[in-house]
Amino acid sequence: MTDKEMRELILTIVNPLVSHPDEVKLDLQDTDEFHEYLLSVHPDDVGRVIGKKGRIAKAIRAIVYSIQFDGPKRVRLTIVD
Numbered sequence: 001m002t003d004k005e006m007r008e009l010i011l012t013i014v015n016p017l018v019s020h021p022d023e024v025k026l027d028l029q030d031t032d033e034f035h036e037y038l039l040s041v042h043p044d045d046v047g048r049v050i051g052k053k054g055r056i057a058k059a060i061r062a063i064v065y066s067i068q069f070d071g072p073k074r075v076r077l078t079i080v081d
Contacts, residue, residue: 009063
């Protein structure tokens with residue numbers, strides 16, 4: 001999977017969850033070990049993306065982490081609040 005496809009996947013999952021889809025921002029930060037996607041949403045939507053006891057965030061990460069990304073680096077999704 002490429003960077004563009006991974007971005008589309010994350011946004012496809014997150015956009016229906018939020019009330020302010022125009023304020024969803026997804027940045028990529030590359031490190032030696034990870035392709036780290038930094039997801040930031042409107043302050044009112046943080047709870048919707050994380051969910052009770054982090055269940056929604058855990059489910060989103062499970063989907064994203066299960067996909068084979070191009071190259072040896074792993075993918076990490078961080079929700080910035």
